[in-house]
Every structure is written in C-alpha cells, then in structure tokens.
Amino acid sequence: MPLEFTQSTVGSSDGSTIFIPVGLDQDCVEARYLVICQASLQRSGAYRKDVLRKLNRGGSDIAQRYLMLEVLRSCAAVEQMLPRSFLAALHDAGAEIRPSAAPAESLSRARSTERLPAPPSWFGELTPSRILSAGNASAADDSSGKDLAESASLPEPDEEEDDDTASGERSRIMELFSAPLRSPFGEALQKLLGMGRSPGDGTAGDEVPVVGARRGRGNSTKGRLVPGSDARIEMAGELVVGAAYPEWDTHRRTYHEEWTLVGEFDPAPADDVEPTGAQPNRALMRALARLGLAWETHRAEPMGDNLDLSALVDLHTSVAAGHGGEALVYTAARRTSQRLGVLILLDATGSTAETADGEMVFAAQRNLAFDVTSALDQLGVRTATYGFYSQGRRNVRFLHAKSFDEPWSAAAQRRLLSIGPSGFTRLGAAIRHATNVVATRAGTDHQLVVVIGDGVVFDHGYEGRYATEDSRFAIEEAALRGVAIAGLSVSPTPDDSIWPLAQHRVVRDAAELAPQVRDLFGGALSRVRGTQRTGHPQRSVHVSAGI
Known part of the structure; x- marks a missing residue:
C-alpha cells in the first residue's frame, strides 16, 4: 500500500493509498499510529461496498463512529503484530468500548444511539465516497484480514526503543517511508502494508514508494493519443488534444483560472x-426525432401563408398548354430542419x-x-x-x-x-x-x-x-x-x-x-x-x- 503526503490536516485513505498530512512530518509517533490504523482498516475488510454505501448516505458523524469501532476491531485482529506503545494508546482511546465482531456490527452500532467517544486525530478519517469513487471497496463477502490474523507473530518489540523514538528524536517519517524498515514498528508496518520481503529477495524492492498519483484500473487507464489539428496541451509529458479550464472555489467565491487540464x-x-x-430502440427514436428542429420553408405546398410565384407560373403555363395539374402554389414554414x-x-x-x-x-x-x-x-x-x-486536476481524460x-x-x-x-x-x-x-x-x-x-x-x-x-x-x-x-x-x-x-x-x-x-x-x-x-x-x- 503506497503512502502519500497531503496538504489536508487529517489523515485518510482511499482504500489503496494512505494520505498523511504534511504537518505530521515533525511528529513521527502520531504519523506512525495513523498509518497503522489506516492500514489495519484496509487489511481487515472494513471497506466493504455494502457498508460504505450505507455510510455514504448516513453522513460524516456516522462514518466517524464506524471508524472508531472498526479501528478497534481491526487492530485487535492483529494485536500480536503491533508495538506495545501503540496498543497502550489504543486502549486509552477505546477504554470500555467493546470491539465489534464484523463490519456489519460496527455499522449497526454506529447508526444506533450507543454512546461512543470521538476518535482521536491519529485514527484519521473515513470518507466512504472517496473509497467508492476510487473503486477500492471490497465485496460484501471479502475475507480480508484473515491472513493477517493468522500470521506468525513478530518478535516482541523493545518498549524502551519505542519510547526513545517518541521523545524528542528528529522526525524520521520520510526515512521510514523511503528506506528499509528494520525497527519493530517498521516490521509491523511492512506486514500491514503488504510490503515485507521474503528470504532471498535481495535488495530489490526494499523501498516503500511515496507516490503522487494512484494507478488506475480497467481498459480506460491506458489510451492512445487522439490525432487531429485541434489545440494541444502537455499532459503526462505528452502533447495531447485538449485545453485548460477554470474551477470554481466556492469557499473563496472565485475562479482558479487554468486550474484543470483535459486531454483527449x-x-x-x-x-x-x-x-x-x-437495431436502435424505435420508441426512443420517435421521441428524439422531435428535438432540435428548426423552421424550414417548404415550396410548392397545397396550403400556406404565401404564394410560391415560381410554382404559380409553372401551374399557369401547364394549364395554358392543356395539361392542368394540382394547385401546389404556396410556401409553408414547418419545423423539419434537423x-x-x-x-x-x-x-x-x-x-x-x-x-x-x-x-x-x-x-x-x-x-x-x-x-x-x-x-x-x-x-x-x-x-x-x-x-x-x-486522476487529479492536471490529468482529466x-x-x-x-x-x-x-x-x-x-x-x-x-x-x-x-x-x-x-x-x-x-x-x-x-x-x-x-x-x-x-x-x-x-x-x-x-x-x-x-x-x-x-x-x-x-x-x-x-x-x-x-x-x-x-x-x-x-x-x-x-x-x-x-x-x-x-x-x-x-x-x-x-x-x-x-x-x-x-x-x-x-x-x-x-x-x-x-x-x-x-x-x-x-x-x-x-x-x-x-x-x-x-x-x-x-x-x-x-x-x-x-x-
């Protein structure tokens, strides 16, 4: 699971990437705790589609109550993997709260009148729409987290080392996210994020990536440049047909000009x-046929508002020659032009x-x-x-x-x-x-x-x-x-x-x-x-x- 720093003041996840506020760079302990909580949620099946849809309709308060219960449940499932200092902080935050047995139970309790404290900031926040939009929700019968619960326990962490790290040491969050993790916390984090090395892997893959954008899924994530002579913009290092557009900032009541890039x-x-x-739906065709019609002048009509002089001359000539004919000598305006x-x-x-x-x-x-x-x-x-x-404001496809x-x-x-x-x-x-x-x-x-x-x-x-x-x-x-x-x-x-x-x-x-x-x-x-x-x-x- 990749980690990414964000300008937001609260940590979160889209089900694939964990977003860490840049303000936590000088507070390693809280950033570490945030990563553990969010990674545990992802690996324990907390992001079920059916549950997230209901949370999305219930509002942020219910989502945060669900977050409180699910962090307690997911961390309890992997308790043997976590540093003792984190477990102590988790116990203080959730004192006297009974952990749920499954996400469905957490949802039911979150929507009930049960008294629950607000989760601490290092739990992060849960935004159901973000996970659903990213396509990272799991199926209702997802068994995520079972492998973690059944994993071999890690070596007992050294409490003294963990406490030393917490007190006054220079922030090492960037080093921890970009170098091999060898501390007890690092080993636990690698297990939770699914990035631990197996014996014989060598040095390849040692680094934990810090990414700027998630990799998409499906056929539409890759594409070929649309040919043409239209205006072009630079997107992802290529010149593509497209344009820059503004975006309305409702909080500041102003536009950000040329804020987004759209490429074809x-x-x-x-x-x-x-x-x-x-074959196309016939009823739909009949309904659509009446749309967008403009007035059009039709000549040689049997009825109308004006005479069609050319048709009148033709009729007169035909009658004089003894041929006769129908008197189609009017012009009429009808809405027939598509x-x-x-x-x-x-x-x-x-x-x-x-x-x-x-x-x-x-x-x-x-x-x-x-x-x-x-x-x-x-x-x-x-x-x-x-x-x-x-995939962000500069990459709209x-x-x-x-x-x-x-x-x-x-x-x-x-x-x-x-x-x-x-x-x-x-x-x-x-x-x-x-x-x-x-x-x-x-x-x-x-x-x-x-x-x-x-x-x-x-x-x-x-x-x-x-x-x-x-x-x-x-x-x-x-x-x-x-x-x-x-x-x-x-x-x-x-x-x-x-x-x-x-x-x-x-x-x-x-x-x-x-x-x-x-x-x-x-x-x-x-x-x-x-x-x-x-x-x-x-x-x-x-x-x-x-x-």
Missing part, C-alpha cells in the same frame, strides 16, 4: 468486445464499478450511452460520444468513442465498448470540456450535452461542497454559452446531487428514457434558449469566449 485519448482496445448489431448537435458524456470513473441489484452500474450506463448514440445516429443528428475519468465528423461505425462502437471504469470524477472539468467541444465542433443551432453517470463527484482535492458547487457552476456556464445540459443515472443519486430536478432523470435503459425525452432533453433546450448569457455574476472569461 482513444481508449485502449479490448480484444473481447464486438458490436451486437442490434439542427441539433448532441454530445454523450459517459462517466467512466471508479465509483460506477459498484453494483445495483446485481448489475454493474457502469455496464448499464455504457449500454444506455450506446443506445442513445445509435438512435441519434439513425436520425441523422450530429452526435459525439466520449467517456471520462480523472476524455476517452474518444465517436466524434461529430465520423460515422457510428463498428470501429466507433468498439471504442465505446472498450471503455471500462477507472479513476475519479472531476465532473466540472469534464462538463466544461464537453461544452467547449459541442460549441465549437457540432456546427448546429441547438446543442445538448447528456451526462450519463452516478452523480458521485470526487477527486484529489475535489470533494464535498467544493466539488458539488464547481459542478453546478459548470452546468450554469454551459447554459450561458447556449449549451443545454441534462443528466441520466441508472441508479438513485446521492442526496446532494449536482443536478436540478428538471435536468436529471433516473432510468434503467432506453425504453424507460423514451417517455422522458420531451421533458428532459426538450425542456433543457427550451430553457437554454431563454438564458441571458451575460447574467452570471461571477462568470469566468472562459464562459462566453470558449477556450
């Missing part, structure tokens, strides 16, 4: 995907790898994106489809399945089906790039972005109210540029969803979406036509001018 990539090809060739451009934006982040009623959320989302793209393509609507995920200027071919369909869930959800940056793409590349009068995702927003330094408000601002900015935004989810969204009620629906598939199209998509397009583009009190220069 082709998803890594997958060998086991093949388009099914299924002037709609739609960008489908698929949330391909780790949180969508969760299951709902036994079905993988991401698979249902991807199927919905496939069906909507197919229906729009059959109607001749200019359509583009992308997935997205992020757009995964190209179909651009506006290419057909919905088998190759494009394979690209969409090759996308898998990975990384985090910096939704504000993704919406801003989608807005820019549809505004500059669709070439249509009416423009719509459809975001298909679970509504969970989280990334490094992007969580809570900060992330929610930035995502909402990105939706407002799109309206100011004349781009309509609508959201779709295949499972219920969090209570603090970024979506206004009128701009979001929960649907399982294309059949459920069809009757919602007029209110959701049509309503979004109607509202954006009436939006004043100069009315945003704090808008960034990127709102009206683009990138």
Whole structure:
C-alpha cells in the first residue's frame, strides 16, 4: 500500500493509498499510529461496498463512529503484530468500548444511539465516497484480514526503543517511508502494508514508494493519443488534444483560472468486445426525432401563408398548354430542419464499478450511452460520444468513442465498448470540456450535452461542497454559452446531487428514457434558449469566449 503526503490536516485513505498530512512530518509517533490504523482498516475488510454505501448516505458523524469501532476491531485482529506503545494508546482511546465482531456490527452500532467517544486525530478519517469513487471497496463477502490474523507473530518489540523514538528524536517519517524498515514498528508496518520481503529477495524492492498519483484500473487507464489539428496541451509529458479550464472555489467565491487540464485519448482496445448489431430502440427514436428542429420553408405546398410565384407560373403555363395539374402554389414554414448537435458524456470513473441489484452500474450506463448514440445516429443528428475519468486536476481524460465528423461505425462502437471504469470524477472539468467541444465542433443551432453517470463527484482535492458547487457552476456556464445540459443515472443519486430536478432523470435503459425525452432533453433546450448569457455574476472569461 503506497503512502502519500497531503496538504489536508487529517489523515485518510482511499482504500489503496494512505494520505498523511504534511504537518505530521515533525511528529513521527502520531504519523506512525495513523498509518497503522489506516492500514489495519484496509487489511481487515472494513471497506466493504455494502457498508460504505450505507455510510455514504448516513453522513460524516456516522462514518466517524464506524471508524472508531472498526479501528478497534481491526487492530485487535492483529494485536500480536503491533508495538506495545501503540496498543497502550489504543486502549486509552477505546477504554470500555467493546470491539465489534464484523463490519456489519460496527455499522449497526454506529447508526444506533450507543454512546461512543470521538476518535482521536491519529485514527484519521473515513470518507466512504472517496473509497467508492476510487473503486477500492471490497465485496460484501471479502475475507480480508484473515491472513493477517493468522500470521506468525513478530518478535516482541523493545518498549524502551519505542519510547526513545517518541521523545524528542528528529522526525524520521520520510526515512521510514523511503528506506528499509528494520525497527519493530517498521516490521509491523511492512506486514500491514503488504510490503515485507521474503528470504532471498535481495535488495530489490526494499523501498516503500511515496507516490503522487494512484494507478488506475480497467481498459480506460491506458489510451492512445487522439490525432487531429485541434489545440494541444502537455499532459503526462505528452502533447495531447485538449485545453485548460477554470474551477470554481466556492469557499473563496472565485475562479482558479487554468486550474484543470483535459486531454483527449482513444481508449485502449479490448480484444473481447464486438458490436451486437442490434437495431436502435424505435420508441426512443420517435421521441428524439422531435428535438432540435428548426423552421424550414417548404415550396410548392397545397396550403400556406404565401404564394410560391415560381410554382404559380409553372401551374399557369401547364394549364395554358392543356395539361392542368394540382394547385401546389404556396410556401409553408414547418419545423423539419434537423439542427441539433448532441454530445454523450459517459462517466467512466471508479465509483460506477459498484453494483445495483446485481448489475454493474457502469455496464448499464455504457449500454444506455450506446443506445442513445445509435438512435441519434439513425436520425441523422450530429452526435459525439466520449467517456471520462480523472486522476487529479492536471490529468482529466476524455476517452474518444465517436466524434461529430465520423460515422457510428463498428470501429466507433468498439471504442465505446472498450471503455471500462477507472479513476475519479472531476465532473466540472469534464462538463466544461464537453461544452467547449459541442460549441465549437457540432456546427448546429441547438446543442445538448447528456451526462450519463452516478452523480458521485470526487477527486484529489475535489470533494464535498467544493466539488458539488464547481459542478453546478459548470452546468450554469454551459447554459450561458447556449449549451443545454441534462443528466441520466441508472441508479438513485446521492442526496446532494449536482443536478436540478428538471435536468436529471433516473432510468434503467432506453425504453424507460423514451417517455422522458420531451421533458428532459426538450425542456433543457427550451430553457437554454431563454438564458441571458451575460447574467452570471461571477462568470469566468472562459464562459462566453470558449477556450
């Protein structure tokens, strides 16, 4: 398990990486205790998907009560591996608290009225959404921690040595995290983190890595550069098609200009995907056919508001020649011109790898994106489809399945089906790039972005109210540029969803979406036509001018 220093004042974990506040660099004992607590949680099955989902809905207070009980339980399971000074501190923190037998019991007690003290700072904190978004939650029947409990005990730690380290010694936290660990604490830490060496390993792998970003999972974590002549940015040492975007800081009430980088990539090809060739949903096509239509003048009509002089002359000539004919001599204006451009934006982040009623959320989302793209393509609507995920503010990746200027071919369909869930959800940056793409590349009068995702927003330094408000601002900015935004989810969204009620629906598939199209998509397009583009009190220069 890698360790990473963070600017946060409280230690935490995303289920893969332990984040240590930089302020603890001069307080080795508390930093060590923090690592033990967080590593024990990870290795004991405390991060179960079913439990974390319920904690995510219950709020931070219940999550911290659960943390208190689970640290006591997980550390009790590996008690023989831990330094005596840590166990003494743990006993003081949890005096008279009965350890739970399983995560489910800890959850039940955390949600009850049982009196529990607040956990000390060196327990860290538990953020369920962070672990779920990273895709690091374990299955409900995960047996993590059994191997640790059954491991051979470590040599009895030297209490005198541990106390000496605690009193006034220069901070060695960086050395401990970047060099071989030989102290009793170090041996315990290596066991907990799963980084101990076996005999005969030599010196290779001695170092405990300090990392700056987690490695993602799934096919979408690797990709090829999208070719093209569009503006490029430097991302991960490469020049990629993309742009820099601002981010709204709700705490300071200002924008961080050019704060995020969004780059476009082709998803890594997958060998086991093949388009099914299924026909688009007919009901969905009928509903979508009424969207984004512009007025168009039709000539030679039997009825209308104005005469078609050319048709009138032709009729007169035909009658004079003795041929006669139907009097099609009017012009009529009807809404038949298809002037709609739609960008489908698929949330391909780790949180969508969760299951709902036994079905993988991401698979249902991807199927919905496939069906909507197919229906729009059959109607001749200019359509583009992308997935997205992020790994920090300077690495937001757009995964190209179909651009506006290419057909919905088998190759494009394979690209969409090759996308898998990975990384985090910096939704504000993704919406801003989608807005820019549809505004500059669709070439249509009416423009719509459809975001298909679970509504969970989280990334490094992007969580809570900060992330929610930035995502909402990105939706407002799109309206100011004349781009309509609508959201779709295949499972219920969090209570603090970024979506206004009128701009979001929960649907399982294309059949459920069809009757919602007029209110959701049509309503979004109607509202954006009436939006004043100069009315945003704090808008960034990127709102009206683009990138």
